[in-house]
Amino acid sequence: MPRKPPLVFPQEQRLLSKLGERLRLARKRRKLSNAVVAQRAGISRTTVYKVEAGDPGATLGAYVRVLAVLGLESSLNQLAADDRVGRKLQDLALEPSSAAKRRRVKPSPASNREES
Secondary structure (H helix, E strand, O other): OOOOOOOOOHHHHHHHHHHHHHHHHHHHHOOOOHHHHHHHHOOOHHHHHHHHHOOOOOOHHHHHHHHHHOOOHHHHHHOOOOOHHHHHHHHHHHOOOHHHHOOOOOOOHHHHHHHO
C-alpha cells in the first residue's frame, strides 16, 4: 500500500521547487550526472530526480545527501539561524507581569515624619 504524500501548501511547494532547481543547476555547473550524484550520495537516481523536482515526498536526508555531494552542506547552518519571531516571543515571556509593575511603593521613613 503506497504512502500518502505529505500535505504541502502552495507556498511551501514553490520553496521546494526553487530549492530543487538550485540543486539541479549546482549539479550541472559541476558537470555531474544524476547517476554520479546518486552513487556518491548513496541514493537512487529516482530520488535525485525527486529532490531536484522539489518533491515533498523526498526525505530531508536525501536533500542533505545531495547537498553534501555538491559541497553545499554548510549552507544548512544558515537555516533558521536567526529566529527573530522566537526571540520576540521569548522576550515577551521574560517581561515582568502587569501585577509586578503595579506593586505598591513603600513610603520612606522621612515622609512618615512629615505627616506627624
